[in-house]
Amino acid sequence: MLTEERHRIILDLLARKEVVKLQELVEATHSSESTIRRDLTQLEKEKKLRRIHGGATLPHQKREELSVLEKSAKHIEEKKRIAEYAASLVEHGDCIYLDAGTTTLEMIPHLRGKDIVVVTNGMMHLELLLENDIATYLLGGLLKKKTKALIGRGALQSLQSYSFDKCFIGANGVHYEYGYTTPDPEEAMVKHTAMRLAQKAYVLADHSKLNESAFAKIADLHEAILITDQLDEEWQELYKAKTAVEVVAK
Amino acid sequence: MLTEERHRIILDLLARKEVVKLQELVEATHSSESTIRRDLTQLEKEKKLRRIHGGATLPHQKREELSVLEKSAKHIEEKKRIAEYAASLVEHGDCIYLDAGTTTLEMIPHLRGKDIVVVTNGMMHLELLLENDIATYLLGGLLKKKTKALIGRGALQSLQSYSFDKCFIGANGVHYEYGYTTPDPEEAMVKHTAMRLAQKAYVLADHSKLNESAFAKIADLHEAILITDQLDEEWQELYKAKTAVEVVAK
DNA sequence: TATTTTTGATTGATTTTGATTGATCTTTCG
DNA sequence: CGAAAGATCAATCAAAATCAATCAAAAATA
Numbered sequence: 001m002l003t004e005e006r007h008r009i010i011l012d013l014l015a016r017k018e019v020v021k022l023q024e025l026v027e028a029t030h031s032s033e034s035t036i037r038r039d040l041t042q043l044e045k046e047k048k049l050r051r052i053h054g055g056a057t058l059p060h061q062k063r064e065e066l067s068v069l070e071k072s073a074k075h076i077e078e079k080k081r082i083a084e085y086a087a088s089l090v091e092h093g094d095c096i097y098l099d100a101g102t103t104t105l106e107m108i109p110h111l112r113g114k115d116i117v118v119v120t121n122g123m124m125h126l127e128l129l130l131e132n133d134i135a136t137y138l139l140g141g142l143l144k145k146k147t148k149a150l151i152g153r154g155a156l157q158s159l160q161s162y163s164f165d166k167c168f169i170g171a172n173g174v175h176y177e178y179g180y181t182t183p184d185p186e187e188a189m190v191k192h193t194a195m196r197l198a199q200k201a202y203v204l205a206d207h208s209k210l211n212e213s214a215f216a217k218i219a220d221l222h223e224a225i226l227i228t229d230q231l232d233e234e235w236q237e238l239y240k241a242k243t244a245v246e247v248v249a250k
Numbered sequence: 251m252l253t254e255e256r257h258r259i260i261l262d263l264l265a266r267k268e269v270v271k272l273q274e275l276v277e278a279t280h281s282s283e284s285t286i287r288r289d290l291t292q293l294e295k296e297k298k299l300r301r302i303h304g305g306a307t308l309p310h311q312k313r314e315e316l317s318v319l320e321k322s323a324k325h326i327e328e329k330k331r332i333a334e335y336a337a338s339l340v341e342h343g344d345c346i347y348l349d350a351g352t353t354t355l356e357m358i359p360h361l362r363g364k365d366i367v368v369v370t371n372g373m374m375h376l377e378l379l380l381e382n383d384i385a386t387y388l389l390g391g392l393l394k395k396k397t398k399a400l401i402g403r404g405a406l407q408s409l410q411s412y413s414f415d416k417c418f419i420g421a422n423g424v425h426y427e428y429g430y431t432t433p434d435p436e437e438a439m440v441k442h443t444a445m446r447l448a449q450k451a452y453v454l455a456d457h458s459k460l461n462e463s464a465f466a467k468i469a470d471l472h473e474a475i476l477i478t479d480q481l482d483e484e485w486q487e488l489y490k491a492k493t494a495v496e497v498v499a500k
Numbered sequence: 501t502a503t504t505t506t507t508g509a510t511t512g513a514t515t516t517t518g519a520t521t522g523a524t525c526t527t528t529c530g
Numbered sequence: 531c532g533a534a535a536g537a538t539c540a541a542t543c544a545a546a547a548t549c550a551a552t553c554a555a556a557a558a559t560a
Contacts, residue, residue: 283508502560524539
């Protein structure tokens with residue numbers, strides 16, 4: 001078997017399993033241990049993977065990239081600031097859920113290079129996630145034509161089999177009394193389920209969504225941490241009494 | 251053999267296999283090692299391929315496009331005929347599974363206007379299905395970058411909750427002894443599960459796939475009806491003894 | 501026929517490979 | 531906890547595979 005061929009098999013297996021044992025690679029490629037070791041050494045030099053005792057794993061993030069991104073992010077609108085901050089909460093090794101929606105979409109470029117797994121129901125997110133070399137799982141279910149989000153029983157069911165370190169949800173309305181809301185009941189159901197399955201849930205909403213409410217309730221305020229760009233003095237107490245609020249300053 | 255001819259064979263093999271050994275090329279062209287080496291050197295200068303120790307591979311840039319696009323250009327006429335016939339088997343009210351793959355992709359335009367529900371694991375199929383106003387469910391799971399198919403445990407699990415009237419599967423190899431095969435074991439697993447969940451299973455394969463076998467077995471011949479464009483006399487009995495075969499004439 | 505181009509065989513140099521060694525890391529169990 | 535056992539490791543080496551360079555024969559061309 002040719003070197004190139006082996007390398008492809010190794011990276012392919014890695015993309016799929018996150019970690020591979022050296023023995024598995026030996027079997028998969030029908031090569032000797034020595035050869036695989038050499039392959040791993042070389043691929044590590046190329047930053048394609050990271051060696052660990054007994055095998056290899058996907059490379060971990062490179063912090064430098066963030067500084068570059070920050071610069072380009074200076075004059076962007078509120079959503080991008082929120083998205084960037086939200087992305088900074090994602091840590092090495094996290095498994096996160098990304099809700100369909102434009103704000104969460106903005107998070108993706110900032111996730112590049114992080115060694116994470118993303119589960120999403122947003123079709124629009126897919127392309128971008130793959131471009132940024134992020135291991136991506138997609139929910140099943142009925143594809144909603146207008147928003148290209150996956151919803152319904154099928155989506156809920158695929159969702160149940162995961163559990164997340166963090167989840168990031170978009171909402172059309174955030175109200176101190178009615179909680180987080182969105183126009184579509186089925187989407188609301190998916191969002192709520194994702195929140196329940198996550199250790200930490202974040203709702204991303206710019207200030208125009210505050211004190212608004214849409215038709216279908218996603219969850220109560222206290223069920224998620226709210227990330228927004230601006231919260232007027234007069235409301236601070238009201239919201240902070242119910243949940244943690246992160247305000248992303250300019 | 252003419253130089254041009256050899257070059258065509260080399261690039262042809264490359265497009266199909268991504269990586270070829272020098273020895274394979276020697277056999278395929280009945281030329282000497284030296285000649286093939288010279289060919290490779292020249293083709294590399296023309297950026298048509300990249301030489302590696304022991305053979306050659308596709309240049310990095312072209313690899314992604316080729317993985318799906320060029321492959322689809324092969325036997326396109328045959329595939330279309332097969333696809334059109336397969337689509338004609340779909341009846342009003344059916345719930346069908348469409349496997350990821352270029353042949354099944356061709357079925358979609360012919361499904362327009364039929365009142366059906368489609369479940370698929372092919373990301374490429376989505377856009378086209380929606381354009382043709384077909385109710386579409388998508389499997390969950392890990393998105394395989396190269397073929398844009400959903401695979402893995404997540405895909406299998408979403409699959410289990412459906413049942414189909416018919417399913418249409420693509421295969422890279424069809425062999426009277428080894429059955430239906432495909433290069434990726436995880437994809438094979440998804441294909442097989444879909445077949446089991448369907449009342450009637452069809453495998454779509456143009457004649458270039460016959461008597462070939464790939465790494466991972468999908469199913470035995472008898473587990474699905476084979477639809478192809480050409481089956482030589484000499485093989486007819488062998489195949490027809492094992493399963494129903496539909497040959498789509500020109 | 502003479503000239504140029506292409507081919508296949510041969511050479512020694514280079515690269516890759518698998519086995520082996522003793523060193524280092526993990527796990528197990530007293 | 532700490533020592534022994536078991537894995538895994540990097541380094542090394544000889545065998546095997548592959549390579550580039552060369553040259554004469556064969557084929558194509560003038």
